[in-house]
Amino acid sequence: QSALTQPPSASGSPGQSATISCTGTSSDVGGNNYVSWYQHHPGKAPKLIIYDVYKRPSGVPDRFSGSKSGNTASLTVSGLQAGDEADYYCSSYAGSNNCMVFGGGTKLTVL
Amino acid sequence: QVQLVESGGGVVQPGGSLRLSCVTSEFTFRTYGMHWVRQAPGKGLEWVSFIRFDGNNNYYADSVKGRFTISRDNSKNTLYLQMNSLRAEDTAVYYCAKDMFPWRDMGQGLIIGDYWGQGTLVTVSS
Numbered sequence: 001q002s003a004l005t006q007p008p009s010a011s012g013s014p015g016q017s018a019t020i021s022c023t024g025t026s027s028d029v030g031g032n033n034y035v036s037w038y039q040h041h042p043g044k045a046p047k048l049i050i051y052d053v054y055k056r057p058s059g060v061p062d063r064f065s066g067s068k069s070g071n072t073a074s075l076t077v078s079g080l081q082a083g084d085e086a087d088y089y090c091s092s093y094a095g096s097n098n099c100m101v102f103g104g105g106t107k108l109t110v111l
Numbered sequence: 112q113v114q115l116v117e118s119g120g121g122v123v124q125p126g127g128s129l130r131l132s133c134v135t136s137e138f139t140f141r142t143y144g145m146h147w148v149r150q151a152p153g154k155g156l157e158w159v160s161f162i163r164f165d166g167n168n169n170y171y172a173d174s175v176k177g178r179f180t181i182s183r184d185n186s187k188n189t190l191y192l193q194m195n196s197l198r199a200e201d202t203a204v205y206y207c208a209k210d211m212f213p214w215r216d217m218g219q220g221l222i223i224g225d226y227w228g229q230g231t232l233v234t235v236s237s
Contacts, residue, residue, distance in 0.1 A: 003155070003157075034220050034221065034222070036222055036223065038156070038224070040156070044229075045206065045227035045228065045229055045230065046148075046156065046206070046208075046224060046227055047227075048211070048222070048223075048224050048225050051211060051222045052220070052222070057211075057225060087155075089155060089156050091156075091158070091223055093217075093218065093220075093221060095218065097173075098170065098217055098218060099158065099161075099170055099171075099172060099217070100146070100158040100161065100170075100217075100221065100223060101158060102148075102155060102156045102157060102158055103155070104155045105155035105156065
């Protein structure tokens with residue numbers, strides 16, 4: 001059960017956009033449309049912000065968007081705000097092991 | 112307001128055991144699968160286990176398979192994680208998380224955590 005690969009860090013200026021990638025294999029990210037993204041502020045519970053690759057739960061602003069191409073999923077945060085500074089994790093169903101797997105996490109800094 | 116409240120964390124010696132509980136409210140617990148997710152100090156999130164809504168199917172990460180057991184009591188709206196043969200690398204904050212959609216099993220589009228608890232800290236140390 002290998003973790004999905006995310007860059008350790010990403011950044012952007014307020015008002016700009018930042019994109020975080022999540023790379024897996026054909027057995028997980030590339031093999032299904034069950035990719036989710038989470039925002040995690042230290043000391044708080046993680047928050048689901050994207051599911052099924054691009055869908056947003058109720059209450060999540062449309063500044064957060066998701067996409068996927070092949071074995072790589074991406075999260076884009078537009079109109080960056082100070083409150084977006086957090087750790088972001090992707091997750092996927094891993095069919096080969098019939099389990100769930102997270103990415104290693106990306107720390108997003110708003111400059 | 113959906114609530115998930117974990118308890119049972121603490122300090123335990125290597126090789127010891129601990130049972131975590133997650134008491135839930137304000138949703139129809141018996142219709143939703145539930146997950147345990149952990150975060151070791153300075154590390155990322157790690158999926159630990161999932162139990163189907165009726166408790167009939169359980170799934171585990173390789174790192175805990177054979178040592179941890181997930182269970183649920185639908186009459187008490189409570190999720191459990193029995194942790195045996197604990198190791199230093201099991202030290203983490205453990206979160207319970209509700210799956211987003213009812214009636215689903217592994218491979219049927221599970222979505223971890225439209226609601227999460229605040230976590231309980233487990234420290235394995237001599």
